[in-house]
Amino acid sequence: MQLARKQSLFKTILEYFVTVDHKKIGLLYLFSGLFFLVCGTVLALLMRIQLAVPENDFLSGQTYNEVMTMHGTTMIFFAATPLIFGLMNYIVPLQIGARDVAFPFINALGFWFFLFGGIFLYSSFLFGEVPDAGWTAYASLAVVSKGHGVDFYLLALQLSGAGTIMSGINFLVTIVNMRAPGMSYMRLPLFTWTSFITSALIIFAFPAFTIGLILLLFSRLFGAQYFNVAIGGNTVIYEHLFWIFGHPEVYILVLPIFGVFSEIFSTFSKKRLFGYNSMVFAVILIGFLGFMVWAHHMFTVGLGPFANAIFAIATMAIAVPTGIKIFNWLLTLWGGSIRLTTPMLYGLGFIPSFIIGGVTGVMTASAAADYQFHDSYFVVAHFHYVIVGGIVFGILGGLHYWWPKMFGYMLNETLGKISFAVLFVGFHTTFFVLHFVGLMGMPRRYFTYLKDQDFGDLNYISTIGSYILVLGLVLIVFNYIYSTVIREKAVNDPWNGRTLEWSIPSPPPMYNFKQVPQVNSLDAFWYEKMKGNSNMSSPDELSDIHMPSNSSLPFFMALGFFIASYGLMFLDKGSNNIAFITLVIGGIIAFGSMVLRSTIEDKGYYITKKQLSEEDPK
Amino acid sequence: MISNTTKLTRENFPINPERATLEGQNKYLGFWFFLCGETVLFACLIGTYLALKNSYSTGLSSNELFEYPLILIATIFLLTSSLTSALAVYEMKRFKFVNMQLWFFITVLLGCSFLALEVYEFIHYVDKGFKFTTSPFSSSFYTLVGFHGAHVSFGILWFLTLMLRNAKSGLSLVNAPKYYLASLYWHFVDVVWVFIFTVVYLLGMVG
Ligand code: HEM
Ligand SMILES: [Cu+2]
Numbered sequence: 001m002q003l004a005r006k007q008s009l010f011k012t013i014l015e016y017f018v019t020v021d022h023k024k025i026g027l028l029y030l031f032s033g034l035f036f037l038v039c040g041t042v043l044a045l046l047m048r049i050q051l052a053v054p055e056n057d058f059l060s061g062q063t064y065n066e067v068m069t070m071h072g073t074t075m076i077f078f079a080a081t082p083l084i085f086g087l088m089n090y091i092v093p094l095q096i097g098a099r100d101v102a103f104p105f106i107n108a109l110g111f112w113f114f115l116f117g118g119i120f121l122y123s124s125f126l127f128g129e130v131p132d133a134g135w136t137a138y139a140s141l142a143v144v145s146k147g148h149g150v151d152f153y154l155l156a157l158q159l160s161g162a163g164t165i166m167s168g169i170n171f172l173v174t175i176v177n178m179r180a181p182g183m184s185y186m187r188l189p190l191f192t193w194t195s196f197i198t199s200a201l202i203i204f205a206f207p208a209f210t211i212g213l214i215l216l217l218f219s220r221l222f223g224a225q226y227f228n229v230a231i232g233g234n235t236v237i238y239e240h241l242f243w244i245f246g247h248p249e250v251y252i253l254v255l256p257i258f259g260v261f262s263e264i265f266s267t268f269s270k271k272r273l274f275g276y277n278s279m280v281f282a283v284i285l286i287g288f289l290g291f292m293v294w295a296h297h298m299f300t301v302g303l304g305p306f307a308n309a310i311f312a313i314a315t316m317a318i319a320v321p322t323g324i325k326i327f328n329w330l331l332t333l334w335g336g337s338i339r340l341t342t343p344m345l346y347g348l349g350f351i352p353s354f355i356i357g358g359v360t361g362v363m364t365a366s367a368a369a370d371y372q373f374h375d376s377y378f379v380v381a382h383f384h385y386v387i388v389g390g391i392v393f394g395i396l397g398g399l400h401y402w403w404p405k406m407f408g409y410m411l412n413e414t415l416g417k418i419s420f421a422v423l424f425v426g427f428h429t430t431f432f433v434l435h436f437v438g439l440m441g442m443p444r445r446y447f448t449y450l451k452d453q454d455f456g457d458l459n460y461i462s463t464i465g466s467y468i469l470v471l472g473l474v475l476i477v478f479n480y481i482y483s484t485v486i487r488e489k490a491v492n493d494p495w496n497g498r499t500l501e502w503s504i505p506s507p508p509p510m511y512n513f514k515q516v517p518q519v520n521s522l523d524a525f526w527y528e529k530m531k532g533n534s535n536m537s538s539p540d541e542l543s544d545i546h547m548p549s550n551s552s553l554p555f556f557m558a559l560g561f562f563i564a565s566y567g568l569m570f571l572d573k574g575s576n577n578i579a580f581i582t583l584v585i586g587g588i589i590a591f592g593s594m595v596l597r598s599t600i601e602d603k604g605y606y607i608t609k610k611q612l613s614e615e616d617p618k
Numbered sequence: 619m620i621s622n623t624t625k626l627t628r629e630n631f632p633i634n635p636e637r638a639t640l641e642g643q644n645k646y647l648g649f650w651f652f653l654c655g656e657t658v659l660f661a662c663l664i665g666t667y668l669a670l671k672n673s674y675s676t677g678l679s680s681n682e683l684f685e686y687p688l689i690l691i692a693t694i695f696l697l698t699s700s701l702t703s704a705l706a707v708y709e710m711k712r713f714k715f716v717n718m719q720l721w722f723f724i725t726v727l728l729g730c731s732f733l734a735l736e737v738y739e740f741i742h743y744v745d746k747g748f749k750f751t752t753s754p755f756s757s758s759f760y761t762l763v764g765f766h767g768a769h770v771s772f773g774i775l776w777f778l779t780l781m782l783r784n785a786k787s788g789l790s791l792v793n794a795p796k797y798y799l800a801s802l803y804w805h806f807v808d809v810v811w812v813f814i815f816t817v818v819y820l821l822g823m824v825g
Pocket of ligand 2: 246247250293294296297
């Protein structure tokens with residue numbers, strides 16, 4: 001790493017374009033995720049400003065629809081997903097004692113597909129035709145939506161979805177095949193376990209969405225009739241496809257967060273995670289049940305009392321494994337020697353917030369009551385409690401926890417605690433009142449409400465809350481910048497951690513582990529520390545390390561599909577052939593890179609023993 | 619496990635060359651996961667088709683449309699190609715490169731014949747007035763069967779690329795997993811066809 005220290009900014013940037021290193025890709029995910037999180041938050045603020053007072057005309061109805069659609073789509077697919085993928089990419093190989101992921105090339109490819117998907121989506125603002133059919137894009141709205149807005153949504157998600165499936169496969173194989181000696185399944189850290197289950201959900205859930213998107217795309221671009229109700233088409237098919245994907249998607253996002261908090265609770269209580277086995281069991285069970293409940297989003301569609309009853313009961317059943325997890329976390333805290341660090345505060349804030357979200361979830365799960373709750377602000381409050389109080393807290397807490405490992409310096413604790421407190425207050429002020437607005441009857445996805453509906457006061461409070469929430473986020477970003485300037489150096493193991501990532505330097509060298517570690521127990525590093533060893537032992541001698549070589553092909557492959565998507569979308573403007581030519585150029589770039597990939601043999605390179613032993617052990 | 623530098627001969631060639639290296643094992647496992655996703659993909663398309671197959675509107679319905687002799691021949695081509703690709707993998711494990719290439723070549727020929735018949739079938743239907751936009755039934759039929767056809771074409775291209783790319787270099791532990799996976803993919807596409815044959819064509823017969 002010493003060699004790479006002093007180099008120009010340009011070279012560093014170039015390095016990120018061609019990297020296949022899971023750590024660099026992890027950082028790419030994290031920073032693009034943070035960027036989109038900011039975009040999504042700005043959109044949320046616009047909505048809250050519009051809704052602050054009745055009959056407001058800050059945004060028009062059409063603009064509101066666009067802002068709302070972009071907010072939901074951005075937050076789910078381009079903020080939460082990449083932030084979680086960033087953590088998974090960076091941490092999972094370290095936790096299992098691997099030098100890289102199973103498919104470094106595919107890993108990079110997945111990232112570029114995601115990023116180009118995001119850029120594609122946001123380019124809709126430049127074209128002035130923005131998606132407006134909600135993040136769910138139900139066929140009855142999406143097929144008739146004018147202009148190219150919804151096409152941007154469809155193709156952007158097709159691109160990023162392809163990337164997500166690739167990453168899912170990559171993580172699965174990594175965790176199955178690349179574990180260090182002794183790292184049996186029941187010794188995997190919980191973050192790795194949850195990432196494993198999340199990846200399994202991805203490969204079974206995302207293809208359903210792919211088909212849903214394709215059906216919409218064919219309907220819009222080529223006049224397919226699946227959804228034409230007048231001649232026997234059926235729009236409910238799309239709703240099924242969307243939610244067969246959509247419900248597992250919420251678990252795809254939240255399971256890794258459960259993992260993050262399991263690590264945080266156990267580290268800062270200085271205790272082994274309580275009920276490790278039942279935690280693993282609960283994650284698997286949640287993953288399985290997650291596929292059995294999708295129709296709870298469709299109770300009011302009219303599937304009939306029988307279907308509704310089954311899906312209602314299946315949904316309520318998920319509360320059981322989730323409850324198991326909550327109790328295990330509480331019992332991990334119980335009797336532990338607790339340190340109230342910033343990540344721990346996120347954890348402690350997460351538990352009550354997530355419980356509120358869970359309780360309203362079970363409420364909406366009872367089909368009869370859901371006729372009242374459905375499509376009201378009650379649901380908006382419910383899912384923001386699990387999303388912000390769960391997923392966003394988890395991401396921010398996890399970032400604070402692993403930041404020293406990733407960058408080699410600490411985040412400021414005081415600022416961290418203050419920003420958490422502001423965020424926490426802002427979050428609850430924004431969303432708690434929305435439960436009541438919803439119960440009073442305010443429907444979601446409406447751009448305004450009337451003066452005599454009495455929704456004004458609570459909405460005003462919610463808007464003020466969202467300012468506080470955003471202030472919290474600003475403070476967090478400020479902390480990132482401030483701590484980068486101050487650069488308070490981090491040791492290898494700043495939190496007195498328990499898992500393998502804390503046994504190597506911060507930031508880790510390119511090859512992660514000089515020698516592959518021998519794992520002897522759950523909480524492998526803690527076990528060695530308790531035995532008085534400061535390092536992991538290894539079953540192997542020091543030897544040359546094989547590394548995959550960098551490649552610019554992932555970037556160009558994704559770029560090709562990105563360009564081709566514009567061509568495909570504008571094919572209807574066929575009078576000049578520009579769209580068609582764009583499609584062809586994109587196709588050539590994409591398939592050309594594929595052919596190059598399969599004909600050039602990548603032999604990789606070796607870091608020799610000599611280089612390894614010369615390197616500074618720090 | 620043999621190292622990359624050992625010269626491969628019929629004697630030391632591993633029994634399962636596709637899983638003889640870590641890279642091979644990763645690809646092997648990853649590909650199975652990929653096939654899980656593909657299964658969901660086709661399951662969704664088949665579900666959509668089943669939901670819409672009686673919505674033929676003013677167009678042709680399934681028992682007025684299908685040309686069974688043609689479909690039967692196409693099916694025989696595709697199923698036989700599965701056999702030939704299995705024979706190719708058998709030769710691969712015996713380290714007989716030329717035989718393997720030959721069997722894969724026959725597989726490709728059979729695949730092309732299947733595709734040609736399918737294209738002819740589609741053109742024929744369009745001539746009968748059964749277009750992509752005619753009815754929900756027609757849209758979902760062309761989507762499902764066309765999607766499968768696209769998979770067949772991709773498989774053919776994959777085989778051809780592999781065969782050309784490695785024609786000179788012969789069999790190695792780097793390309794053995796690739797050949798193996800291409801043939802696995804081919805079997806998968808075949809199995810999907812069995813479902814399509816049942817759900818679309820046989821069920822279409824009874825109306
Ligand atoms: C930063 C704080 C946030 C605020 C103030 C906020 C506010 C809002 C508002 C006002 C709506 C529109 C409700 C409607 O008109 O029906 C909304 C919808 C939504 N939000 Fe948020 N939100 C925030 C964060 C998030 C996050 C972090 C996520 C996901 C990771 C998220 C996901 C969604 C989704 C999926 C929708 C539904 C969009 C649709 O109906 O199509 N939000 N949010
Ligand atoms: Cu759900």
